[in-house]
Amino acid sequence: MSIVKSGSATYKPLGKKGKGSISTETGALSSHPYGFNTRFEDGKGSNPEELIGAAHASCFTMALSLALADAGYEDGELKTTAKISLDKTDDGFKISQSALSLSATVEGISEDEFAKIAQEAKANCPVSKLLDTKITLEFDLSA
Template identity: 70%
Template sequence: MTIIKKGSAIYHALGKKAKASVSTETGALKDQPYGFNTRFEDEPGTNPEELIAAAHASCFTMALSFALEGEGYKEGKLQTSAAVSLDKDGDGFAVSKSALTLKAQVEGIDGDEFERIAQSAKANCPISKLLNTDITLEYTLNQ
């Protein structure tokens, strides 16, 4: 089975002064501004790294939720953020890291079992597999 999801981007003009936007097929993003200024100068809008961070946080959290349920856990709350690092790489840039930070509340789980399940979810969520970069996970459990 293959699932295909689509996104699109448009640049009006070229370079730093361009007006650009990004959209998703679902409409969750529709003509959302992005470009040099939103990526490097904190102008309002989005940027590819922010979108990757949101995708990674949501993918990992979903994978962990299903993995915990598969191990028999019934109640919990998972809250994840991801910080994607963009670093100078020669003449260009490269994503060098995605740092996941998780706050987890899971009834009845011990630390060792949670660590095993969380590390597996980190390694096996589709976005983790897509990213060719260092992926870290820090978490607090039941605090």
């Protein structure tokens, strides 16, 4: 059985002058603006890359949290940023990388054990598996 979640987008008129809105079924975003100017210029609103970044950061962080709890660690805090790189290629645009940057506090864990669990979470969270791109992970672990 699949868990199905949805997001939606509208855009008009067509092309660079168009404007759109993004919504999620939960209402986390409701008619939030996006367009060419928010993606490639300094316009106010959102863009697909930051939404992918939020999705990847949240998926990885939850996967890591659950893996740490499964390993017996219950006290800590995880903060992740995902920087999504969009590059122009000969074939158009491509998302070339998701760079995860993690700040973590986990009581009683060694850096080696943390690194192993974090790398497994990076490789196995569903959004990492979805992305067909290079995924990097840097972390700062404090006790």
